[in-house]
Amino acid sequence: MARLERPGGVELHWEERGEGPLVVLAPWWSGHPGVYEGLLSDLARDHRVVRWDARGTGESTRAGPYEMETDCSDLEAILEAAGGGAVVIGTADGANRGVHVAASREDLVAAVVALGTAPFARTHFEGSEGMIASDTVVDAFLKMVERDYRGALRSLLAATNTQMSEAQLRERVGFQVSYCPPEPAAARVRAWAQDDPTVAARETGERLWILAAPDVAGPWLPPVTERRRLTEALVPQAHIEEVEPETGPITQPGIAAAVIRRISAPLRLESSR
Numbered sequence: 001m002a003r004l005e006r007p008g009g010v011e012l013h014w015e016e017r018g019e020g021p022l023v024v025l026a027p028w029w030s031g032h033p034g035v036y037e038g039l040l041s042d043l044a045r046d047h048r049v050v051r052w053d054a055r056g057t058g059e060s061t062r063a064g065p066y067e068m069e070t071d072c073s074d075l076e077a078i079l080e081a082a083g084g085g086a087v088v089i090g091t092a093d094g095a096n097r098g099v100h101v102a103a104s105r106e107d108l109v110a111a112v113v114a115l116g117t118a119p120f121a122r123t124h125f126e127g128s129e130g131m132i133a134s135d136t137v138v139d140a141f142l143k144m145v146e147r148d149y150r151g152a153l154r155s156l157l158a159a160t161n162t163q164m165s166e167a168q169l170r171e172r173v174g175f176q177v178s179y180c181p182p183e184p185a186a187a188r189v190r191a192w193a194q195d196d197p198t199v200a201a202r203e204t205g206e207r208l209w210i211l212a213a214p215d216v217a218g219p220w221l222p223p224v225t226e227r228r229r230l231t232e233a234l235v236p237q238a239h240i241e242e243v244e245p246e247t248g249p250i251t252q253p254g255i256a257a258a259v260i261r262r263i264s265a266p267l268r269l270e271s272s273r
Helices: 033-043 067-082 093-104 135-147 149-160 166-178 182-194 198-207 224-233 253-272
Strands: 001-005 009-017 022-025 049-050 086-090 111-113 208-212 239-243
Touching: 001 067, 001 093, 001 224, 009 067, 022 033, 022 067, 033 253, 049 067, 049 182, 067 093, 067 111, 067 182, 086 093, 086 253, 093 111, 093 182, 093 198, 111 198, 111 253, 135 149, 135 166, 149 166, 149 182, 198 208, 198 224, 208 224, 208 253, 224 239
Parallel strands: 022 049, 022 086, 086 111, 111 208, 208 239
Antiparallel strands: 001 009, 009 049
């Protein structure tokens, strides 16, 4: 475990395990990194795996600002401290940060693996079936995060994880609330809703990989066929890896780990030369 000092007296908690090509998990707005423990443990068998707590969460300093630019700067600093040349794994706003840094610091980011869908702006979903396209729905969710954080998390998790029982939902909500309090969560959801990572995603080019499943994010996103069309139009050089329903990086982490091993294989060859 280590601490990384940042401007303003903020310290970021980060830890690493394993040996091999570098893999870094980028935090997302409310997610405890333990949610991806199965994937990280699998990868740690033959990779050097780094996970860190974004400012305001976990064991990092509980102080902002909680904005996209600052979080991207923190990710960049973590990658520099870890040695660079990393495969960055991200979901939701974590994927946005991954491509923002990848576009400007190719030396630090060998690849970005977006779990779920490509990093897009909300405007690109206008006219689609997904709830994310509705300003009314998104505004209502933002207000709910600010006023009833537990309720917002439960609502989101129930919609996107229909396999969870009531007991599992309560456990996950408690797990995430203990890790990420309401203030940074609300600020990061709002920053994510306002962010447009499309140019950065396009500039990341063939270093961007999307691990997509038909049931990802439930009703929040449009069908996988619409997401594929958007991806091919907006980030044509990106790689799309589609998996079967209910075989995502949480429920079946070995599938995501296998994809990441294919992506990192050239890095292993380079380091052995």
